[in-house]
Amino acid sequence: MRKQNERGGARLKFIIALTLFAVVVYVGYQYVPVAMDAYYFKDTMQNMVDKAATQGYEAAWVTDQLVKSEPEFHVPPEAVITPGRNENRIEVRVQFTRPISFPGFTYKYEFDHTAKSTTFLIVK
Numbered sequence: 001m002r003k004q005n006e007r008g009g010a011r012l013k014f015i016i017a018l019t020l021f022a023v024v025v026y027v028g029y030q031y032v033p034v035a036m037d038a039y040y041f042k043d044t045m046q047n048m049v050d051k052a053a054t055q056g057y058e059a060a061w062v063t064d065q066l067v068k069s070e071p072e073f074h075v076p077p078e079a080v081i082t083p084g085r086n087e088n089r090i091e092v093r094v095q096f097t098r099p100i101s102f103p104g105f106t107y108k109y110e111f112d113h114t115a116k117s118t119t120f121l122i123v124k
Contacts, residue, residue, distance in 0.1 A: 026102075027102065030100050030101070031100060031107075031109075034098055035109075038073075038109070038111050040073060041069075041075060041111075041113075042113050044066070044069055045062075045092055045115035048062045048092070048115075049062055049092055049116060049117040050117050053117035053118070057090075059083035059084055059090050059092065062090060062092045063081050063083045063092065066094065067081065074098070075094075075098075075111075076096050076097075076098060078096065079095065079111075080093075080094070080095045080096065081093075081094050082094075082095075089117045089119065090116070091114055091115065091116040091117065092115055093112070093113070093114040093115075094111065094112075094113055095111065096111050097109065097110055097111070098111065
């Protein structure tokens with residue numbers, strides 16, 4: 001009689017562990033693509049400000065280039081892009097919120113990054 005109770009407990013623990021593992025995999029499946037898009041968009045922002053600094057472009061050019069690349073990185077159209085020039089460096093700040101839906105709630109991924117051109121790339 002006692003062995004049946006122990007066997008049932010092991011099954012319950014296995015089901016709980018399997019459920020937790022499935023939840024973690026699902027959360028990763030939803031979150032990782034959004035985080036990767038953000039990472040690559042940050043890299044694109046840095047490349048654009050560096051290119052603008054070396055080529056002598058205005059800060060508005062960076063905004064135009066980032067707006068063109070928004071669909072590639074799933075950046076929402078209502079993203080706030082603020083270009084500027086500070087201490088002879090071109091910089092751009094991008095802010096947006098991207099919702100990630102999970103069963104029962106929606107997580108809001110907050111993106112707020114400022115990219116500044118490298119100082120040795122400044123055209124005088």
